[in-house]
Amino acid sequence: MDDQSVTQSGGGPASGTHTPSPQEAAGQTRTTAEPGEVEARRKRLKADTIPAGTPQSQVWPLVRVCEALGLKLIAPEAAWPGYRKVVHLDGERSIYINPTNADVRSSPAEIAAWQKAGLGTVRPDNDRYLRVKLDAALLEDELVRGPESASRFEVDVDDMLRDLIGVQLTTISGRPNRILGVRPPVIVVATDRSPGGSPVPIADVARALEILNSEGSVEIIPDAIGYRSAFVGAVLKQLPDTRVDGTSPPRIVHDPHQDNDQDLPEDLTSQLPAPSPFQGDLDRPVTARQRREQRKLRSTLLAGRDEAPCALCGEIYPPRFLWASHIKRRSAATQDEARDLPHVAMLACIFGCDALFEDGYIAVQDGALVGTGHVDDESAIGRRVRALEGRHIGGWQQSARYFEWHHENVFRSSSPVI
16 A cells, blocks of 8 residues: 555555546546535545544444454444544454544554555554554545445455465466465465465455446556456456456456356256255255265264264254364365365354354364454354353364364454464
């Protein structure tokens, strides 16, 4: 980011001047307010016009900073206390907003990681605070477009990236990239040149997604979306209704009217298996090959038992309520690890444990369950996470390296890995 300016939802070019959209460059306007009104709003903004008592979710400088840093408001509908007043965030963090900057309080390690990722600067008087400058030009642009602007993709960037761990992503030029782990504020991405992985700011992906959302297309070049633009483009290609525009420079374009339908051979239906009784597999969309692997893996873990405990909550269930879950994702495991079935996988119940582990809300550390701080304790997910925290996992030592991988790469940790 230029001078650590915050962009909307991590999006938009981070600079002190507004970059015209393609529509504006063609002499068209995308504004919803007259120029005089925009200027008046900008001046009112600088004069502390966001009143105390506004719901926190509507104080968009607050929301922008949280999104850029990968943080979440504990109570988004609670009243904002006003400028220079503390708002408490998840994981014992806090933030207060000034008219021109925001100060975020966290651990020195997390503050240092944010600065390293270019998301702000450590306050010279206190290394527990990150100083983030608010870009007035981009704030004005938000007023122009208005909060009612339609969003093409309602996507949580962290969730999207976690879903892609281990999946081979192909850049526009055809080079393979693979996400090894999501460790906010960065993701670790492997390429042919760096098979061990190198960090890429999550904010770069969020910024590109925001440009795609607001403009309908985004140039895949470093000046627009960061130095790892090729990887970011590979991620955006995974979104529905997108295509590559082979211009120079290339662009990812949102095109909901493109023909994505692939007519299936008429005789393909004869190859589909007949419906079978529910056995737990239908809880997820899977391919025929994945269903076969699931049955084989679950059979191996059950070892002939007609009921078994969930490895996470300890409750005993019949097989149809247990999912054979990979501790280290199948797509990220080596061939030898994938064959280590008794240790690389576990039985987890479909009553929450499997999903919470898969999505990184819980993890195993030193033989005990730990829960993320990135969730409201009073929410349904938060109550379930808190109920599981601290539970000892029997026989965890045999799977320790796989649990360690999951904790490092999938778990929604309260502190970044540097």
